[in-house]
Amino acid sequence: MSTTRRRFLKAVTGGLALGTGAAATAQRPAQQRPNLLFIMTDQQPPSTLGCYGNRVVRTPHLDRLAAEGMRFDNFHIAGFPCSPSRATMLSGRYPHSHGTIRNDILFAPEVPSLGQILKQAGYDTGYVGKWHLGGSMYRDIKGRKPHDGRWFYRRVASDEGFKFEQIEGGFGEDEPQHGFVDKWAGGWKHYKAYLREVGLGDIVDRIPNLGNHNDWPSAPEGQHMYSKLPEEHHMAAFFAREAAEFIRQRRGSGRPFGLVLSFYGPHLPVAPPKPWDEMYSLEQADLPANHRELLDDKPFAQRRNRRCYKLREWTEEQFRDYTRRYWGYCSYLDAQIGKVLQALSDSGFADNTIVLFTADHGDMIAGHGMIFKLGYCGYDELMRVPLLMRVPRVAAEGSASDALASNVDLLPTLLGLMDVAIPDGVQGESFAEVLSGRRKEFRDAVFCNSGDNCVMVRTEQWKYVLNWKNRDIDELYDMEKDAGELHNLAQEPKYKGTVQRMRGRALTWLEETGHPYAHVIAEKAKQAVEIRLIDASPEVREFKYLGGNEFEMTCVWRVNGPIPGEDKNWSFTQFHNARYATTGTIAFKFTAWPEPPTTQWRKGDEHTVGPVRVEVPGHCGTGKYEVRVGLWNPETKKPPGVLLQGTGNYRIVGELEIEKKGDAITGIRFVPQ
Numbered sequence: 001m002s003t004t005r006r007r008f009l010k011a012v013t014g015g016l017a018l019g020t021g022a023a024a025t026a027q028r029p030a031q032q033r034p035n036l037l038f039i040m041t042d043q044q045p046p047s048t049l050g051c052y053g054n055r056v057v058r059t060p061h062l063d064r065l066a067a068e069g070m071r072f073d074n075f076h077i078a079g080f081p082c083s084p085s086r087a088t089m090l091s092g093r094y095p096h097s098h099g100t101i102r103n104d105i106l107f108a109p110e111v112p113s114l115g116q117i118l119k120q121a122g123y124d125t126g127y128v129g130k131w132h133l134g135g136s137m138y139r140d141i142k143g144r145k146p147h148d149g150r151w152f153y154r155r156v157a158s159d160e161g162f163k164f165e166q167i168e169g170g171f172g173e174d175e176p177q178h179g180f181v182d183k184w185a186g187g188w189k190h191y192k193a194y195l196r197e198v199g200l201g202d203i204v205d206r207i208p209n210l211g212n213h214n215d216w217p218s219a220p221e222g223q224h225m226y227s228k229l230p231e232e233h234h235m236a237a238f239f240a241r242e243a244a245e246f247i248r249q250r251r252g253s254g255r256p257f258g259l260v261l262s263f264y265g266p267h268l269p270v271a272p273p274k275p276w277d278e279m280y281s282l283e284q285a286d287l288p289a290n291h292r293e294l295l296d297d298k299p300f301a302q303r304r305n306r307r308c309y310k311l312r313e314w315t316e317e318q319f320r321d322y323t324r325r326y327w328g329y330c331s332y333l334d335a336q337i338g339k340v341l342q343a344l345s346d347s348g349f350a351d352n353t354i355v356l357f358t359a360d361h362g363d364m365i366a367g368h369g370m371i372f373k374l375g376y377c378g379y380d381e382l383m384r385v386p387l388l389m390r391v392p393r394v395a396a397e398g399s400a401s402d403a404l405a406s407n408v409d410l411l412p413t414l415l416g417l418m419d420v421a422i423p424d425g426v427q428g429e430s431f432a433e434v435l436s437g438r439r440k441e442f443r444d445a446v447f448c449n450s451g452d453n454c455v456m457v458r459t460e461q462w463k464y465v466l467n468w469k470n471r472d473i474d475e476l477y478d479m480e481k482d483a484g485e486l487h488n489l490a491q492e493p494k495y496k497g498t499v500q501r502m503r504g505r506a507l508t509w510l511e512e513t514g515h516p517y518a519h520v521i522a523e524k525a526k527q528a529v530e531i532r533l534i535d536a537s538p539e540v541r542e543f544k545y546l547g548g549n550e551f552e553m554t555c556v557w558r559v560n561g562p563i564p565g566e567d568k569n570w571s572f573t574q575f576h577n578a579r580y581a582t583t584g585t586i587a588f589k590f591t592a593w594p595e596p597p598t599t600q601w602r603k604g605d606e607h608t609v610g611p612v613r614v615e616v617p618g619h620c621g622t623g624k625y626e627v628r629v630g631l632w633n634p635e636t637k638k639p640p641g642v643l644l645q646g647t648g649n650y651r652i653v654g655e656l657e658i659e660k661k662g663d664a665i666t667g668i669r670f671v672p673q
Contacts, residue, residue: 035353036258043267045362061338069390078408085360092411092426107133112423115179118258126183129262135170185242217271226277240336244343266329276328285323290484293368299472301376311369378456378465403442464502468524535561538629543670554610575625625656
């Protein structure tokens with residue numbers, strides 16, 4: 001038996017050290033303590049809930065939960081993305097303390113967490129849904145590399161910052177972990193077994209990676225998509241049934257229970273089952289006020305993130321469709337949550353159960369022209385999440401709090417309410433007095449480690465983001481005047497003192513909370529950011545189909561501003577189609593050295609690349625191929641800067657349309673953007 005496995009078994013069977021400053025056992029007998037129903041979704045911001053002011057989206061069950069308890073309006077995550085945030089909620093520690101600072105790390109069994117603590121205190125414990133703390137979620141797919149999906153990230157020694165290697169092992173989503181031993185139902189093997197039980201085994205056989213986040217989407221993102229799974233057999237419905245069953249089985253046990261219900265949605269792919277994908281019309285799906293954001297004064301990493309930043313690629317209709325699908329997914333999840341809350345009431349537990357709802361982080365949902373989630377930022381769309389808490393005889397019905405709080409505070413708050421001792425090493429603080437109304441304010445600042453790339457500090461007025469990894473532009477926002485975070489003040493001389501003060505808070509927090517690389521981050525923070533903007537834009541001036549599988553094209557670069565640096569760059573052209581892709585979404589490409597080289601480009605110039613004769617590879621079939629033209633340095637393997645204000649190191653110039661009959665290409669044409 002491995003050392004990791006022995007530690008795991010010891011942890012779930014009670015080998016847990018409780019804090020020396022608290023009672024070794026709970027002060028009340030187990031049967032007198034409240035139950036806990038902890039509900040979380042994945043990647044859901046407050047803007048998707050009716051109780052947070054959305055007048056279109058329908059979430060009646062969560063709205064009712066808010067009406068029966070307290071809604072927190074200023075609640076933030078302390079770790080980003082999924083795994084760091086989840087481990088933080090369960091342990092009450094910051095990511096650099098519990099060690100799960102990125103996804104696919106094995107959450108250390110020796111770190112005391114909610115399931116272990118409650119189990120030792122006499123609770124029945126259950127976990128249903130997404131775990132994402134046991135290494136790779138997608139396991140046992142033949143040929144999936146590395147290790148056929150059976151792997152996790154293990155930290156390796158480094159003096160420069162956190163570094164990891166992939167090694168074989170981990171537990172995935174399929175077995176009880178961290179003390180949740182009385183009930184465990186995951187989205188991989190357990191869900192597939194369920195589908196076979198209800199006669200849908202053919203789907204499992206046809207789609208080996210079905211489960212977890214793959215809920216059989218009907219189309220790629222950017223098109224209207226839905227889950228092809230029936231709504232009654234979607235994994236969210238499966239999880240709701242499993243959770244409700246666990247609750248009903250507790251009747252008459254004489255022991256309290258702690259249950260975590262964790263949904264995979266509305267995380268991408270944003271594919272709710274029918275009819276929820278069309279529950280809202282395109283006209284209803286209004287875009288946020290900060291949608292049209294050119295990112296002129298934002299970190300370079302944001303501008304280059306083509307996966308998330310879609311403003312120059314997507315139409316308004318695509319953003320609206322993404323939004324309405326997202327809202328429909330949230331309404332579908334609300335309906336599943338309603339079934340679990342009904343089971344709680346029907347079983348007679350509602351009056352003695354703490355119920356909370358939150359999310360591990362948010363989604364951009366068209367904010368700043370983006371979708372999904374991204375690093376190198378601290379935007380409210382991602383870092384501020386919903387928190388609804390119904391605590392019988394503690395939280396007043398229909399109450400709301402704007403106190404600054406963090407999800408690192410959840411564990412000590414819950415344990416205090418449940419009269420269970422808090423382990424040593426917990427870094428969060430209890431906000432129980434906010435719940436009871438005895439206290440209006442809580443923290444004067446909250447902090448977040450974002451993927452070990454940046455650190456966010458948020459006070460009532462200011463938000464500061466220190467982008468230290470791959471040193472990038474920092475961010476400073478006056479949240480009282482600029483709630484949409486459109487105007488980055490970090491580079492403006494008049495705010496130099498505010499930047500220094502907020503940076504000092506970030507560095508002090510890192511030291512005080514024991515970040516092992518606080519000194520590295522402090523040194524990085526001293527480095528000036530080299531602003532290297534290449535303000536040039538390409539377009540296709542000539543295109544000619546030569547017959548067969550060949551065509552010829554000429555690109556012209558228009559230089560709008562001075563070109564900094566001495567790098568000589570390739571001009572590359574890529575043709576993207578995920579169906580025929582060989583690398584990422586690239587189906588084929590070509591590159592050429594521009595003459596004269598980019599080091600000689602001057603403002604006002606136009607430089608021609610081509611004509612270039614191109615052969616379409618045989619693996620490419622009929623369809624549309626997105627054409628991207630950009631610059632890249634093959635020696636440094638880095639883009640030269642930012643081609644256009646608000647974009648990455650390439651521009652989408654149009655589409656290549658290929659027609660093919662059998663194995664022969666019968667036509668190729670270029671359609672400019």
